[in-house]
Amino acid sequence: VLMSYEDEVFNFVATDGFRLVEKKKIINKDDIKNIDDFKQILIPAKILNDLLKVVYPNMSVSIFLEKGLFCIKTSESLLCVRTVSGLYPNYKAIIPNKFVTEVEMNTEDITAALKASNIFSDDFNYVKVDINDTDIDFYSKNSKIGESFSKKEVMKKGESLTQNYNHKYLSDFLNKVKTEKITIEISGKTTPTIMKPKGDNSYVYMVMPMNK
Secondary structure: OEEEEEOOEEEEEEEOOOEEEEEEEEOOHHHOOOHHHHOOEEOOHHHHHHHHOOOOOOOOOEEEEEOOEEEEEOOOOEEEEEOOOOOOOOHHHHOOOOOOEEEEEEHHHHHHHHHHHHHHOOOOOEEEEEEOOOEEEEEEEEOOOEEEEEEEEOEEEEOOEEEEEEHHHHHHHHOOOOOOEEEEEEOOOOOOEEEEEOOOOOEEEEEOOOOO
């Protein structure tokens, strides 16, 4: 996980090679001492997740770096983990900014469609997504169980196209969304797809389509 501070924005970025997520949090520079320490912090995701298990939601904390350690200080404890040396890839260079298709749809609709796909998907968690002028179709098939088909209304700009995804990757994004609608931006047939909560540019989720 990359944490970096620039222009009063704290960026949190993580990737596993198939998807990438960026979350931005505005923090006033007056609340940060030794700003240069926060230009790039790298921590293994598992270690960071374990660390966050003992930090309660909405708890006020202070974070600082000291001798290769990333530390979180609460009113009751001090927790420190080792950081990773090295440079994080230039992730901004791989996030597309031009799209051939843009879709807006209800969060509940796509969540329901993916739940059905989960039941009937194969070992690769495959779901086929057909984007048409006014609707989007979700199709999955398992030769041992059966198949699933869901049609949901959308607002679309640009081309109609078909993409294949790992439905678990899409569901992981939706599990963090709190807005009524989401946007899906597709840059091409085999290039990354961008998903965002509508009206919330602080959370960007990029996922690669499956080749099938």
